[in-house]
Amino acid sequence: MTEKLYYTDMYGTEFDAKVVSVDGNKFILDRTLFYPTSGGQPNDTGTVNQDGTTYNVIDVYKEGDDIIHVLDPNSSLTPGAHVHGKIDWDRRYIHMRYHTAVHIIDGVVNNNYSDEGLITGGQIYEDHARVDFDFKEIDREKISKIIDEANDIVNKGLKVFQRDISRDEALNIPGLARTEPGRELIKKLDHVRIIEIENFDFQADGGTHVKNTREVGKIIMGKIENKGKGHKRLNFSLE
Template sequence: MTEAIYLDDSDRRSFEATVERVAGDRAVLDRTLFYPEGGGQPADAGTLTADGETWRVTDVQKRDTIYHALDGDPPPAGTTVRGELDWERREAHMRYHTAQHLLSALLLDEYDAETTGNQLYADRARIDCGYDRFTETDLADVTARMNELIERSMPVEWYELDRETAEETLDPDRTRIHLLPDSITEVRIVEVGDYDRTACAGTHVSNTDAIGEFTATGRETKGPEEERLSFELSD
């Protein structure tokens, strides 16, 4: 099973690993910084290099282990490779993911709107939530409140709890542990200062001041009592 070192150190940009096996155009490494697609966060991109040859990592997926799709025949099992992340892409995903956590908490606190889904990109994001309809005034208020929260420079921390302890001690409306499969017994918790605490296996910035300026860019109705909010971040 690939060691997911991206869970502990979101700021690292490169690493060394050994190819454990090859499956078609995919390589399985003993350890990786490449985040596999999931939880609304896209897969990382970047390169693997070995013996003077370089492969582009075109996709990363987690199944029984983590598979790295490459743009050519992968290096054989036993090869030591150096992985380099496309850092601009990864950093954007971290900023948007942390902003999404803040937004989910804000919408729950101030609009009683629970998050039902989200999707992040490198230049925008969207969030679906249980709400009747947001107005233009709501969007302006959300933008102002989000920037107030970001400017508080809250630390972002992550750690693991066994599931039973997490379910007994944490607020279920915020952690949303009930959405996780029963097979998950260890829960990774992400905390944003004293404002939000939720279960999440994604990557994040270490302080809200790295998010940048938030702008709610639009809304659309996605069904009975469900709204989709779109947002962008700028430096």
Template sequence: MKELYLTDCYLKEFDATVESVKDDKFVVLDRTAFYPKSGGQPHDTGMLVKEDGTQFPVAFTGKFDGSISHEVSVEGLKAGDKVKGIIDWDRRHLFMQYHTACHILSAIIHDETGAKISGNQLGEDKTRVDFNLEDFDRELIKSYEAKVNEIIDRKIPVSIDIMPRDEAFQIPSLVKLKDAFPPEIEDIRVISIPDVDTQACGGTHIANTGDIPHIEIIKAENKGKNNRRVYFKFKEN
């Protein structure tokens, strides 16, 4: 299966062939732009449309045994059918904005405190970043909001590169991840925001920081020893 979102996060529609259907609702295609739930980023939703115009809403997208499965709410698709995939763009675009903003905030937290980022979860209303830090200064955390917004205002282009493993792990910020990628993974997808952040990531991202709304840090929590969590959302225009 070809994962089209890896090289083009802005692809809203695509043509594909159904490879298999399980239980009349779990559809595997030969190629897809639907992002499967993973890495803290929620799944895409949208529609598969047959050549005769029949619509099959996609309610969930996940990756199972190496294949991306599209859960449809209408029965009738079968192997060999030609379909057009249509992404729910408003949902996808929001998660692209949140994901890139998450990278920016994570980079600032790491640069300012040395903390290691332990996870994140994107949401439609707010997004969270988890990190390991002993001392928790809420006023300092709040100050990172202005730093993120300043980077957003600089309108920095965001690049996506798929690099050979050896080349990717020559980048200082990626060296620490080397052991996290099994040796059989030969190519590494790298998201770069020049002078801000460079990291391996399989998610979808905005093409320019200027396309992200300003953020507002709304909550900071202790989640146990050295485990801290920050929530942020986009400011209303």
């Protein structure tokens, strides 16, 4: 099992670790700050240095309890070696800002518009993000109002923090997981990680986030797409 340092230190950028196993240009460390692609958030990239040689980490993904790191083709590490890792902080931080922005928009919809529909999913990129709604009808005026309310939360500078609760406690909290895959996942976990925005929103989540909503920056409404009956999509960017 890989120790997931990105949960205990979301602002960490460098770390030391031991190579547990190697398979070609893929390897597992005993501990890592590299976040794997998961839950709509892309993986981290960066470098690892072994004995003075620096290698590029180009992909990271989960495999059971292990985190698989992928190097450039034709690169490989030595099993048992000690390495120094460094993530691409600019890439990680923009993902953190976008992920918290998605939670803020989700919280606005859940708190103020749940009688009309909910957010059913989302995806984060480096230059924008998207959220999907199951609203039957939605127009640019309503989306604009939701974004204005989300920016009000950003500007309040609310604290964002994480905590762990038991599976039984999680299953008894309505709306903790707001998608069916999320609800099914909770049933398989012993403990559930919660991301909470102070006095505003809390939900089960496995991603990385900023410490304060003000770090998100202004949310800019982008293209609204009609993906079919009961499936609307909002694209947005951050200033």
